[in-house]
Amino acid sequence: MAATRASGEAGRAGAPEAAPSWRSSRGRPLVGVTADLEDQATGRPRATCAVAYCRAVRAAGGIPLVLPPLPGSAGDLVRRLDAFVLTGGDDPRTEPFGKPTHPAAKPMHPDRQAFEVELIEALAARPRAPVLGVCLGMQMMSLVAGGVLDQHLPDTVATAGAHAGNTRHGIAPCDGSKLLRAGVVASSHHQAVADPGRLRVIARAEDGVIEAVCDPDRPFYLGVQWHPERTDDAALGAGLFERLVQAALRARGRS
Numbered sequence: 001m002a003a004t005r006a007s008g009e010a011g012r013a014g015a016p017e018a019a020p021s022w023r024s025s026r027g028r029p030l031v032g033v034t035a036d037l038e039d040q041a042t043g044r045p046r047a048t049c050a051v052a053y054c055r056a057v058r059a060a061g062g063i064p065l066v067l068p069p070l071p072g073s074a075g076d077l078v079r080r081l082d083a084f085v086l087t088g089g090d091d092p093r094t095e096p097f098g099k100p101t102h103p104a105a106k107p108m109h110p111d112r113q114a115f116e117v118e119l120i121e122a123l124a125a126r127p128r129a130p131v132l133g134v135c136l137g138m139q140m141m142s143l144v145a146g147g148v149l150d151q152h153l154p155d156t157v158a159t160a161g162a163h164a165g166n167t168r169h170g171i172a173p174c175d176g177s178k179l180l181r182a183g184v185v186a187s188s189h190h191q192a193v194a195d196p197g198r199l200r201v202i203a204r205a206e207d208g209v210i211e212a213v214c215d216p217d218r219p220f221y222l223g224v225q226w227h228p229e230r231t232d233d234a235a236l237g238a239g240l241f242e243r244l245v246q247a248a249l250r251a252r253g254r255s
Helices: 002-012 051-059 074-080 110-123 136-144 238-251
Strands: 030-034 036-038 046-048 063-067 083-086 131-134 148-150 167-173 183-187 192-195 200-205 210-214 221-224
Touching (some): 030 110, 030 238, 036 110, 051 063, 051 238, 083 136, 131 136, 136 192, 221 238
Parallel strands (some): 030 063, 030 083, 083 131
Antiparallel strands (some): 036 046, 167 200, 200 210, 210 221
16 A cells, blocks of 8 residues: 555655566565466467365465466566476477477477567576476476477386376475475376486486486476475475465565
8 A cells, every 4th residue: 555655645746657567575476476377269378277276375374376378478577487397288289499389299389489488588687586496387497408209108118007187296496406205196298308408307206217306506486397386294285385385485686
């Protein structure tokens, strides 16, 4: 209310009104949650987002804001929001990353792919901004970091079925990482990261599939192949959203 009164007084005095700022040094962090884009038979695409992501952010102490995939808007969002969740979805087109798209892929909407590449690249200018990538989100983080995908696990992994259809399977930290602990997670994917590029692999499934990556040079830049919003294990489920929100609180005033 104080900001509203101040703006009104400035307007009456003839002074130019200050540009609004969505970020605040107090209160719950504002967490951008990426949305999918679905083509409709009516010709009016619809932005959609699973409410489970938003509930998880809210339960962790953040305010979720669903981000429609509008190319050209990422820079403004990165400047104004406190943290980001890159949600799951369909498969990336890999031609922009130097590889043909697998015939079994179900390509994501091109506007969503363009927006999320733009968003990930823009976040490099705010390395303290916390980011949690989920499933597709982790894959996009890896591609932008120069990585490569295994585009169809049934071609390369005998136990590919253990990762599909919202199944539960074990994961364990690797390479001495202490960012995550071993546990059981919920997965639903047929693609995976084969090489994370500049990112570091910090967890794998029992069959060797890469399950988590991070940027060790950033306070909280974490991608997981599973779905924490559907995972019962608190540390690997709701706890990841709590860590995201806590990292956003610590980052205020330092970006």
